[in-house]
Amino acid sequence: MKEKELRRSLAVLPIGTVMKLANLTARQIRYYEEQGLSHPERNAGNRRMFSLNDVDRLLEIKDYLAAGINIAGIKEIYAQQQQKAKQQAADLARPLTDNDVRQILHDEFLNIGGFKSKHGPEFPTH
DNA sequence: ATTCTGACA
DNA sequence: TGTCAGAA
Numbered sequence: 001m002k003e004k005e006l007r008r009s010l011a012v013l014p015i016g017t018v019m020k021l022a023n024l025t026a027r028q029i030r031y032y033e034e035q036g037l038s039h040p041e042r043n044a045g046n047r048r049m050f051s052l053n054d055v056d057r058l059l060e061i062k063d064y065l066a067a068g069i070n071i072a073g074i075k076e077i078y079a080q081q082q083q084k085a086k087q088q089a090a091d092l093a094r095p096l097t098d099n100d101v102r103q104i105l106h107d108e109f110l111n112i113g114g115f116k117s118k119h120g121p122e123f124p125t126h
Numbered sequence: 127a128t129t130c131t132g133a134c135a
Numbered sequence: 136t137g138t139c140a141g142a143a
Contacts, residue, residue, distance in 0.1 A: 015129065026129075027136060045143075047129060 011041040011049040018050045022058045029058065035071050037061050037078070 015026055022029070032038050033048070038057050040048040050058075064074045096104075 025136075027138085030130085031136080045129085 008052045011051045011054065013050040013052075013055065015040075015048050015050070018055055018058065021055050022062065024058060024062060032058065032061050032071075035075070037071070037074055 013021075015029060018024070018029060019026055029038075030048075033040060038054060038061065040050045040054050043049050061074060064077070069077070
């Protein structure tokens with residue numbers, strides 16, 4: 001399930017191919033990058049190289065624009081998304097709380113009694 | 127042949 | 136956003 005993500009992020013498409021896949025002009029594709037909405041890679045010859053994820057991102061931008069959202073609005077949407085992503089990353093790295101400890105001790109108790117805990121890993125192991 | 131950047135009758 | 140120029 002991780003091999004797939006890797007392929008989708010491989011930048012192997014030149015702008016010409018992306019133009020056809022997304023129905024966008026080179027001008028538009030370059031402009032969206034200029035506005036910080038997409039970040040295609042560059043090859044040795046300074047040519048933009050897109051991944052399938054990049055294409056999806058372009059299609060997404062296209063939809064937002066069609067929905068009447070301007071560039072500034074799209075920027076805010078992505079800003080909030082990465083903001084929540086950081087929050088979730090922080091939650092994942094959060095230290096154990098008193099409730100976590102109680103849960104752990106509770107599970108230990110059940111295990112000793114010969115019962116199986118139906119809880120999965122939900123706290124930092126280190 | 128393709129793509130890149132910069133500029134604007 | 137289109138389009139043309141000059142370069143890579």
